[in-house]
Amino acid sequence: MNIVVLISGRGSNLKAIAKAFDKGKIEGKISLVISNRKDAPGLKVAQQFGIPSEFHNPSDFASREDYDRHLINRIEMEKPDLVVLAGYMRILSEEFIKTFEGRLVNIHPSLTPAFKGLHAQRQAVEYGVKFSGCTVHFVTADLDAGPVIVQAVVPLTPEDSEDTLSEKIRYYEHKIYPQAIKWISEGRVRQKGRIVVVEGAKYGCLPVNPALEDF
Known part of the structure; x- marks a missing residue:
């Protein structure tokens, strides 16, 4: 199982999921953590577990749809089996939901x-x-x-x-x-x-x- 995790905040659920992978309770890996907030504490959680993490600034895009289209392209580079929202505090666009439908939780x-x-x-x-x-x-x-x-x-x-x-x-x-x-x-x-x-x-x-x- 290869997953990408989206966060906005403290990353407590990210930490719980990362621990499960580390302990072998879930086979696979978290290949990437993405935050829409530069100061999200969850980015430090990712670092603690050695998980690649990135901040993508919504302010760099003209619309929610443009931002989500950018995220879709970045996430698809990881070829994830599952996209996990863990305290991600943004309403997703229709295109984002349709792209990952059935593998978005x-x-x-x-x-x-x-x-x-x-x-x-x-x-x-x-x-x-x-x-x-x-x-x-x-x-x-x-x-x-x-x-x-x-x-x-x-x-x-x-x-x-x-x-x-x-x-x-x-x-x-x-x-x-x-x-x-x-x-x-x-x-x-x-x-x-x-x-x-x-x-x-x-x-x-x-x-x-x-x-x-x-x-």
Whole structure:
């Protein structure tokens, strides 16, 4: 499995995925990390793992479409099996999504399709839900609502804030994102319409989270 990772921020999910490759839990490599922010801490994470990384400045391009077309050309040079969005804070153009359709994944800090967009954890707290979580999904033109590969469920308490919920959810993000990539790398993920099935995967809750195989 050869993947390219796009980031904008701290790179905590990048770190979790890189560790999984380093430990041999996922066979293959991260061939490139791309950031749309020059100061993204995730670029240092890539450096720590010896992964090539690049900053591509959106301000150098006349439009979102031009920038994404540039990224498409750069990413395709790596011949990736999978393009992974790990805290990439830009809405993708239609051309970008179509180019990598079926091999473009994202993680979102809610049980999609609930609480799309920014500040999903704050939305969950303010709405008063009793459970939230995170979702790894294939990316489609429908924002944060692509076919679900795996989800983790996190309970809320009346004392939870956006920050405390974010920390709870982040723990499981670092579990289910590498797990989903491993499943894809093993050819076990099958999609029919919106339904995604992982061959041989354990489904259920322990007590409210997916039965993770290796993570």
